[in-house]
Amino acid sequence: MPIRLLRYSELDLAAWDACVNSARQVVPYAASWWLGATAGRWDALVEVEEATGRYLAVWPMPVKRRPWGREVYQPPFTQQLGVLSGGDIGLAAPENWPLGTLPTHYTRGYLQLNDQNHLPAAVPLPLAVQQRQTYLLPLQQSYAVIRAGYCADYRRRLRLQAAAELPPLVAETQDIEPLLTLFQQTQGPAAGLQARHYATLRRLVQALAARQLLEIRVAWQPETGELLAGALFVLYRTRLVYLFAAASVQGKKAAAPLLLVDAAIRAHAGTPGLVLDFEGGMIPSIARFFANFGAAPVPYAALSFTQRPWYLKWMR
Template sequence: MSSVKKIHYIKHTQIDSGKWNQCIDGALNCRIYAYDWHLDRTAIEWDALVYGDYEYIMPLPFRSKLGIKYLYQPHFSQQLGIFPPPSKAIFETFITAIKNRFKYVDMQLNAVNIPGENDGDIFFERKNYLLSLTKDFKSIISGYSNNTKRNIAKAQKQDLSIIEGIRFEDYLEFKSKNLPAGVDLSAVAKLKSLIAFGEYKGFGKIYGVYTPGNELCAAVYFCRWKDRVIYFNAASNEEGKNTGAMYYLVNRFIEDNAGKNLLLDFEGSMIPGVVRFYAGFGARPETYFQLKYNRLPLLLRWLKR
């Protein structure tokens, strides 16, 4: 039997949850975004490609418009793709299966899903930023940029206070008032579900920065999964931005966790200012790929511009 025949398209309701999560859990490229409980809260609708008896798996978050099903990247799910790390042949088999089924795709793979040289027209590089916390704090801060050091020093003069473990209701209210452009309140509902689950299971915690008047001005939800701590979601108001509160907060988190066998995953960005913020703490870029193409009939391409 050829490898192509071993790949199955499986509907969400037919996925074996135990085998699925076991595959993700044992994968060298394990990412929290690919567990079924995470996908159920972010994608809502998703099917999967499964190779053999859950030897390799790939979640397929989808939406539909005018009866056309297409793949997309859900909020709060930076990297999906194939798990565990596939060989070149298995990678191509999965991509071929997607091409044969979907006319429009815009999704992000994980950092060990490397496309072949002949696929350059549908794969696009993106950057994640990672900082190892294994060294002592003094060694880590020696890698900070001068701008980052200045902003931390500025914040330290503002009489700010940091609280570890603020209530997620307070965070969500603050987040709702300080949403980035283009993000609607439906995303906050998904975030609420993720944070509630993370705190219930004990792998999520929110750091908050308060002004001298005891007003929340910046906060971050950190999510630890295995040896990776994700800078999962952040919010800041104008006062927080003006005082350098986020620099102050991240520096404190690094200080609290320096010397541990942890990787701080900033989740990356393609926005230059955000990239400078991450890189300013000494975080290093990691390449991962976006799979994107539009093969809809010409009259329908306007739907997904």
């Protein structure tokens, strides 16, 4: 089947979502409504079944225009993309990826693949590969079994919270604004998020809520009503994604982030095939937080390239 590089205006979004929703790779970030919220427009490598127009495989490539040309980039709140397919031939086979042609269409590129993609044996220049990792925790077992896999300190803290006279109150909500405010007051400045990033997240939350894929959990101080921590989860097919979180200093002292993740695990434990994707792990302290729940590191690749200006291409 032919593999085509299609511009956004050429994409059949119904065929796109049919492919994404049935792909072996469970990647919510690749859905048209997710990319619409975070990137707006994107190009894609698409394998098309000629007789039906059905998309057999897709590789989204969000694009923005820069003074130096068209650039492929990884949008915010979009951890993994890469190839999605129902089979293991055609575009799904790494040896068929037309990597060498990407620098002819784009001047720069940075693309994070998904954790079920495997790189070809050799990546042509000017492409470079970086290994990243996320942390995954299978949730098919009972809550008691999963909790037994927590580190000893986490189990102790949960026992102390359960025995406390006034432990933090954990509840579900559909209102993202208190969580955003808390993030802006705490991690926001260091994270470098700007107004446009919060607007993007609000659009994404709207899209998730409309599809009933959104779970927001918050922890409150019962005496003062102070918001201690919040966490946003996405439940898509067989993935529960820990997408966004914030905690105050007091919330961290009260182990509120631990309580929120534990509440999500308790709610979904025993679900066949479901995996909690912590969506991160490159920062050691955060990786330890995930690993302490019994999650294991899982690698995925990032591809990048920078095309030299035309006036330097004569150099060897």
